[in-house]
Amino acid sequence: MRVKTFTIPLQTSIILFITTILLLFPTHHQAKNxxxxxxxxxxxxxxxxxxxxLFADQRLAAIYPxxxxxxxxxxxxxxxxxxxxxxxxxxxxxxxxxxxxxDNRSATTVASIDFNGFHLSSPTLVGFLDxxxxxxxxHANSNYFSGAFPSSIAALPYLYELDLSNxxxxxxxxxxxxxxxxxxxLDIRSVPDQGCYSLKQQHPWSAVPPELxxxxxxxxxxxxxxxxxxxxxxxxxxxxxxxxxxxxxKFFGPIPRSIAKALSGLSEILLLNNLLSGCLPYELGLLKxxxxxxxxxxxxxxxxxxxxxxxxxLEVLNLAGNKLYGQVPEPLCLLGNLRNVSLSGNYFMGxxxxxxxxxxxxxxxxxxxxxxxxxxQRPVADCAAFMARPKYCPYSDTYSxxxxxxxxxxxxxxxxxxx
Ligand SMILES: *[C@@H]1O[C@H](CO)[C@@H](O)[C@H](O)[C@H]1NC(C)=O
Ligand SMILES: *[C@@H]1O[C@H](CO)[C@@H](O)[C@H](O)[C@H]1NC(C)=O
Ligand SMILES: *[C@@H]1O[C@H](CO)[C@@H](O)[C@H](O)[C@H]1NC(C)=O
Numbered sequence: 001m002r003v004k005t006f007t008i009p010l011q012t013s014i015i016l017f018i019t020t021i022l023l024l025f026p027t028h029h030q031a032k033n034x035x036x037x038x039x040x041x042x043x044x045x046x047x048x049x050x051x052x053x054l055f056a057d058q059r060l061a062a063i064y065p066x067x068x069x070x071x072x073x074x075x076x077x078x079x080x081x082x083x084x085x086x087x088x089x090x091x092x093x094x095x096x097x098x099x100x101x102x103d104n105r106s107a108t109t110v111a112s113i114d115f116n117g118f119h120l121s122s123p124t125l126v127g128f129l130d131x132x133x134x135x136x137x138x139h140a141n142s143n144y145f146s147g148a149f150p151s152s153i154a155a156l157p158y159l160y161e162l163d164l165s166n167x168x169x170x171x172x173x174x175x176x177x178x179x180x181x182x183x184x185x186l187d188i189r190s191v192p193d194q195g196c197y198s199l200k201q202q203h204p205w206s207a208v209p210p211e212l213x214x215x216x217x218x219x220x221x222x223x224x225x226x227x228x229x230x231x232x233x234x235x236x237x238x239x240x241x242x243x244x245x246x247x248x249x250k251f252f253g254p255i256p257r258s259i260a261k262a263l264s265g266l267s268e269i270l271l272l273n274n275l276l277s278g279c280l281p282y283e284l285g286l287l288k289x290x291x292x293x294x295x296x297x298x299x300x301x302x303x304x305x306x307x308x309x310x311x312x313x314l315e316v317l318n319l320a321g322n323k324l325y326g327q328v329p330e331p332l333c334l335l336g337n338l339r340n341v342s343l344s345g346n347y348f349m350g351x352x353x354x355x356x357x358x359x360x361x362x363x364x365x366x367x368x369x370x371x372x373x374x375x376x377q378r379p380v381a382d383c384a385a386f387m388a389r390p391k392y393c394p395y396s397d398t399y400s401x402x403x404x405x406x407x408x409x410x411x412x413x414x415x416x417x418x419x
Contacts, residue, residue: 097111125169148169153180184218189223251271345369351371
């Protein structure tokens with residue numbers, strides 16, 4: 001990041017300095033009935049000459065007290081980061097990065113903050129994060145910031161990356177961020193199995209507002225937060241999320257059929273370890289940029305749609321630990337980029353020839369199913385009991401539809417696709 005320095009006329013510097021001193025010590029000045037400040041008073045108030053605060057820009061002077069105030073709220077700083085937060089050269093403070101703001105190309109300001117891994121503790125980010133008007137990026141993964149989510153950051157005009165993952169924030173989902181048009185990166189995941197969430201929910205059932213999925217984000221990470229809500233069916237939405245991670249929450253209900261329309265640019269879709277149920281929608285095959293699709297450890301059922309064979313970029317597919325059944329379909333197994341397909345712990349009863357080759361090659365894992373002739377399958381009685389249960393998937397005619405042309409595939413399937 002570029003740091004601009006420029007000389008400030010001496011007079012301006014002194015005014016800036018005095019202003020800062022007055023900002024920091026407002027009461028000292030008034031204490032002596034407006035008498036001129038004596039030399040001894042001045043010595044008491046003013047730091048030694050070498051500590052004079054000469055700021056490279058008035059924007060830095062303006063946020064200096066904000067940073068110092070925040071520094072005073074920090075209760076733990078194991079890496080002594082805040083020891084560098086002294087003096088006027090804010091651009092050299094550890095974790096702070098300066099750049100020119102979009103509205104004045106000759107100014108210098110704090111444009112980004114990276115506290116990742118600093119392990120700082122503070123009871124609140126309110127009064128800090130929301131008081132840095134030119135901030136574009138805030139990354140604070142793995143700290144111990146608590147208190148409410150600083151909702152007033154919604155007013156920061158340039159903020160587009162917000163990473164508060166693995167912190168100790170609490171309170172309801174900050175709906176204010178839904179109004180942040182410029183936001184493209186929202187990460188409030190937690191580290192799993194630590195008993196704390198980035199955003200501890202007081203009312204988990206109303207946790208995630210459906211509008212969140214309609215925002216124009218590139219990245220949305222909400223994993224490991226105990227969010228308990230139905231995946232919204234935003235049929236009209238046209239979001240551009242590329243990386244979606246909802247893993248390890250309590251999202252429930254079916255994977256919405258509108259997913260492809262709403263999230264067409266998705267390249268990583270992580271839905272693992274939730275409470276998703278129902279059948280896989282045919283529309284999953286329209287997520288043409290998907291490289292990773294992981295919905296393992298849910299309660300999904302039904303057969304695999306043939307449309308999955310259209311996910312040309314797919315490398316990793318994990319559907320292990322669900323209640324899927326039927327035959328693993330040939331179109332899926334003809335995909336050229338598959339590296340790891342995990343279907344273990346379902347009730348599949350067979351696999352098409354191309355799939356058998358993937359199993360033999362160790363690319364596809366079908367342990368714990370009901371496939372005759374394969375090792376480590378479920379007991380026959382389990383399989384029989386499962387098969388005997390009534391099953392129903394809506395839109396069953398879509399399961400053999402293929403919304404793309406698969407060259408290796410015979411004309412029969414193509415005929416199905418045209419039906
Ligand atoms: C931080 O500073 C304290 C006291 O100055 C010192 O004891 C400690 O070793 C320092 N820790 C690191 C990681 O530098
Ligand atoms: C742009 O920033 C410079 C440096 O802080 C300042 O001197 C100048 O007045 C600013 N221009 C405007 C139009 O605000
Ligand atoms: C394949 O994916 C499964 C499930 O995501 C994972 O447990 C396994 O370690 C992966 N295997 C390889 C070889 O990457």
